[in-house]
Amino acid sequence: MTLYSTMENVAVFDSPGKGRGLKASKEFWAGDVIFTEPSVSAVVFDGHSERICHSCFRRQDKLQRCGQCKFAHYCDRTCQRAGWAEHKQECSAIKAYGKAPNENIRLVARIMWRIDKEGSVMSDMQLVTLDELEDHLNDMTEDELKEFKVDIHNFLDYWPRNSKQHTVEYIFHIFGVINCNGFSVSDQRGLQAVGVGLFPNLCLVNHDCWPNCTVILNHGNQSAVNTIFHSQRRIELRSLGKIEAGEELTVSYVDYLNLSEERQRLLKTQYFFDCTCEHCKGRIKDDLKMAGREVDGVKPSEDQVKEATDFCFEMLEKMENARISGNYHELVKICQNTVDKTEPILADTHIYLLRMYSTLSEVQAYLQHFEDAAEYARKMVDGYMKLYHPNNAALGMAAMRAGVTHWQAGLIEVGHGMICKAYAILMVTHGATHPITKDLEAMRIQTEMELRMFKQNEYVYHSMREAALKNKPMTMMHEPKSVEEGIKNLFHRRK
Ligand SMILES: [Zn+2]
Ligand SMILES: [Zn+2]
Ligand SMILES: [Zn+2]
Numbered sequence: 051m052t053l054y055s056t057m058e059n060v061a062v063f064d065s066p067g068k069g070r071g072l073k074a075s076k077e078f079w080a081g082d083v084i085f086t087e088p089s090v091s092a093v094v095f096d097g098h099s100e101r102i103c104h105s106c107f108r109r110q111d112k113l114q115r116c117g118q119c120k121f122a123h124y125c126d127r128t129c130q131r132a133g134w135a136e137h138k139q140e141c142s143a144i145k146a147y148g149k150a151p152n153e154n155i156r157l158v159a160r161i162m163w164r165i166d167k168e169g170s171v172m173s174d175m176q177l178v179t180l181d182e183l184e185d186h187l188n189d190m191t192e193d194e195l196k197e198f199k200v201d202i203h204n205f206l207d208y209w210p211r212n213s214k215q216h217t218v219e220y221i222f223h224i225f226g227v228i229n230c231n232g233f234s235v236s237d238q239r240g241l242q243a244v245g246v247g248l249f250p251n252l253c254l255v256n257h258d259c260w261p262n263c264t265v266i267l268n269h270g271n272q273s274a275v276n277t278i279f280h281s282q283r284r285i286e287l288r289s290l291g292k293i294e295a296g297e298e299l300t301v302s303y304v305d306y307l308n309l310s311e312e313r314q315r316l317l318k319t320q321y322f323f324d325c326t327c328e329h330c331k332g333r334i335k336d337d338l339k340m341a342g343r344e345v346d347g348v349k350p351s352e353d354q355v356k357e358a359t360d361f362c363f364e365m366l367e368k369m370e371n372a373r374i375s376g377n378y379h380e381l382v383k384i385c386q387n388t389v390d391k392t393e394p395i396l397a398d399t400h401i402y403l404l405r406m407y408s409t410l411s412e413v414q415a416y417l418q419h420f421e422d423a424a425e426y427a428r429k430m431v432d433g434y435m436k437l438y439h440p441n442n443a444a445l446g447m448a449a450m451r452a453g454v455t456h457w458q459a460g461l462i463e464v465g466h467g468m469i470c471k472a473y474a475i476l477m478v479t480h481g482a483t484h485p486i487t488k489d490l491e492a493m494r495i496q497t498e499m500e501l502r503m504f505k506q507n508e509y510v511y512h513s514m515r516e517a518a519l520k521n522k523p524m525t526m527m528h529e530p531k532s533v534e535e536g537i538k539n540l541f542h543r544r545k
Contacts, residue, residue, distance in 0.1 A: 093157045202218065344397070
């Protein structure tokens with residue numbers, strides 16, 4: 051099997067100032083898969099347990115419930131069978147405990163059952179044992195440790211008497227490991243984080259705010275029943291550009307659309323290290339992210355920019371409340387008002403303004419105001435292009451949203467262009483077999499055909515488009531929730 055050979059692509063080494071890291075053993079190019087890795091284990095979040103299959107992490111409206119514990123849900127018998135090895139002990143533990151414990155406890159228990167069965171090295175592809183992974187228990191605050199103790203107390207109640215007993219130190223260690231290394235697992239389309247899993251080799255890849263790799267979850271071919279690809283949660287480490295042999299491999303743990311100071315704060319509090327990457331040291335692009343808009347060579351004053359920035363910040367909080375309460379019309383109103391007020395002063399790369407654009411395009415599309423949605427999505431992409439790495443996955447997803455909303459608004463030329471752009475990025479970041487890339491491929495072909503028709507005969511195009519919209523709305527829109535959270539944060543954080 052090829053998995054073993056992919057681990058020959060990398061080597062563990064001592065990265066100066068960072069501790070252990072991974073480096074490339076050979077040269078790579080944009081879109082190369084450097085390695086793939088199945089999860090040691092993963093669980094569906096508490097809040098998604100009835101909507102997401104516990105085996106393949108697919109979102110489905112109708113799932114079948116495990117008749118025994120009444121907690122686990124599956125697409126069908128095939129998924130249930132595929133997930134049974136992971137669920138068997140959990141199933142009886144949940145029954146005995148009377149309810150399902152929280153996601154952290156469930157994940158730790160699943161990992162422990164697996165360690166008990168197979169030892170802490172589960173395959174010869176694994177470059178590091180679970181015992182060796184960082185737990186950062188010594189870096190934690192008293193409050194954090196207090197929360198841990200509550201979880202561990204509940205874990206001990208949940209853990210069956212007839213399973214192997216472990217020391218409290220060891221249980222603490224595994225809780226610490228998933229706290230700083232638990233990877234956000236998305237649904238099959240990669241649009242929302244729906245669970246958390248552990249991928250030990252991935253934990254060896256250090257952070258850089260401007261990384262040379264990206265990591266993507268690929269749920270594989272779910273229709274290939276009874277093959278090794280079925281319901282295997284695998285991550286792929288993919289190269290974003292040319293990487294020389296011997297170069298350190300890095301991914302970004304946080305979203306680049308934060309100021310360097312904020313990124314450093316997040317990294318320090320969540321991952322316990324001081325980022326000294328080139329972008330942090332040089333505060334690269336910080337100026338663009340907080341810039342004022344220059345019109346005919348005239349810039350707004352610093353005070354004006356500060357005032358507009360503060361106003362946006364205040365409104366972002368109000369927007370979050372409106373979003374949580376599902377009041378989307380109110381959300382649009384606040385957003386629209388903020389954009390009207392601050393757009394003349396803030397640059398198109400100002401990160402708060404970009405958040406306004408992002409929210410507006412998302413919510414307007416949901417409310418089926420496609421022209422507005424398209425306009426803001428295009429502004430969002432324009433700003434993102436000046437800030438993000440050209441192969442950044444979030445940029446690709448934004449271009450996809452812009453493409454879809456333009457198509458929905460009947461703006462076929464820009465729509466097709468955006469979809470092609472998104473497709474080119476996702477071929478690098480997600481690869482050709484990822485469901486979302488396949489969707490984009492279909493959209494690319496569809497919009498290309500429509501564009502040709504549009505150029506030949508606009509009238510025919512419009513009547514055909516209307517029919518197409520009625521029959522099969524091309525859509526990628528969920529309820530507007532903090533969709534981006536799941537995409538932009540690599541590791542899952544405890545709440
Ligand atoms: Zn399933
Ligand atoms: Zn069960
Ligand atoms: Zn940095």
